[in-house]
Amino acid sequence: MRHVLWLGGAPGAGKSTVAERLARRYGLRRYHADTRTWAHRDRALAAHHEAAVRFETLPPDERWARPVDELLAMSLHRARGPMVVDDVRALPSAPLTVAEGTTMTPAVARALPGRAALWLLPTPELLEKRLAERELGPGPLALYRRLALEIEDEVRESGAPFLTVDGTTDTTEEVARRWAHPLAEGPHAEGPAERRALLREANEAAVAQVAGYFGRPWADGEPGDRELAFSCECAAPGCTAKVTRAATRIPAAPVIAAGHRARPFAQGPEGISPS
Incomplete structure (x- = not known):
C-alpha cells in the first residue's frame, strides 16, 4: 500500500x-x-x-x-x-x-x-x-x-x-x-487525459454521495434539488475553480469552469504546464 x-x-x-x-x-x-x-x-x-x-x-x-x-x-x-x-x-x-x-x-x-x-x-x-x-x-x-x-x-x-x-x-x-x-x-497521472479521468472520478463520487442520501426512506426531496460544487475538469494543475450545478448525473462532456478549457498539457522541467 x-x-x-x-x-x-x-x-x-x-x-x-x-x-x-x-x-x-x-x-x-x-x-x-x-x-x-x-x-x-x-x-x-x-x-x-x-x-x-x-x-x-x-x-x-x-x-x-x-x-x-x-x-x-x-x-x-x-x-x-x-x-x-x-x-x-x-x-x-x-x-x-x-x-x-x-x-x-x-x-x-x-x-x-x-x-x-x-x-x-x-x-x-x-x-x-x-x-x-x-x-x-x-x-x-x-x-x-x-x-x-x-x-x-x-x-x-x-x-x-x-x-x-x-x-x-x-x-x-x-x-x-x-x-x-x-x-x-509518485507515481503520478501520466497526462491530461488521466488527470481529467481522476477529476471525473471524484465528481462522480460526490454525485453518488448525494444519491445515497436521497435514497434513504426518511429523506425528503430528489438529488436534483441539491446543488454541488464540482471540480473543474480542465486538468490544469493549479486550477481551484468549481462549477455549481444540480447534483444529478454528470454529462459526458467535461465539466469546465467559465474561462477554462480542456487544453493539452506538456511535461517540462518545472512540472506540467500549458502546451
Whole structure:
C-alpha cells in the first residue's frame, strides 16, 4: 500500500481542500471518505450494526436530539475504519492516492500502512469559526465538536504525526512540504487525459454521495434539488475553480469552469504546464 497518503483530522481542519489541491497539482487520485458515507452505512445495516440501525429508524428530528454519546456511536466513526481499509485496498496502485476524512484514524493507517500519514488538528478558535460557517443545527454541532475531541485524543495518544491548523498559514503548502519526498516520487497521472479521468472520478463520487442520501426512506426531496460544487475538469494543475450545478448525473462532456478549457498539457522541467 505504498501508493496511499493518509490525511486525517477533525471536522473543519481543511482536509478536503488540501487533498483536492495536492491531487490536482501532482496528478493523484483522491479518496474522500465522506462520499462513501451511505455505502458504508448500508454495509453496517447489512451486518445489523446496532447504532447504524438506530440511526436509520429514528426520525431525523428525534435522531439529532439524542445525547452526544449516542450521536457519536451512530456516526460510526470507528466502525467505518475497516470499510475505509477495504475501499482503499481495492484502488489501483497508480497513481498515488490521497485518502482523506475524519474516519482516517491512526488505527486505520496502522491497519493498512501507506507511504505517509498526517493528521490536521484545528485550534479551538478555528474549529468554532469553521463550524459556524456550516450553519449546523444543535445536534450536528455537538457531534462535530465531540468528533474533534475524539480525533485529537486518538492522534495524540497514538503518537501519530499531526499539524496544528490555526488558519494563519497555507495548510496545503505545509502538507506538501512534509510529504515532499513521496509527492515527488509518485507515481503520478501520466497526462491530461488521466488527470481529467481522476477529476471525473471524484465528481462522480460526490454525485453518488448525494444519491445515497436521497435514497434513504426518511429523506425528503430528489438529488436534483441539491446543488454541488464540482471540480473543474480542465486538468490544469493549479486550477481551484468549481462549477455549481444540480447534483444529478454528470454529462459526458467535461465539466469546465467559465474561462477554462480542456487544453493539452506538456511535461517540462518545472512540472506540467500549458502546451
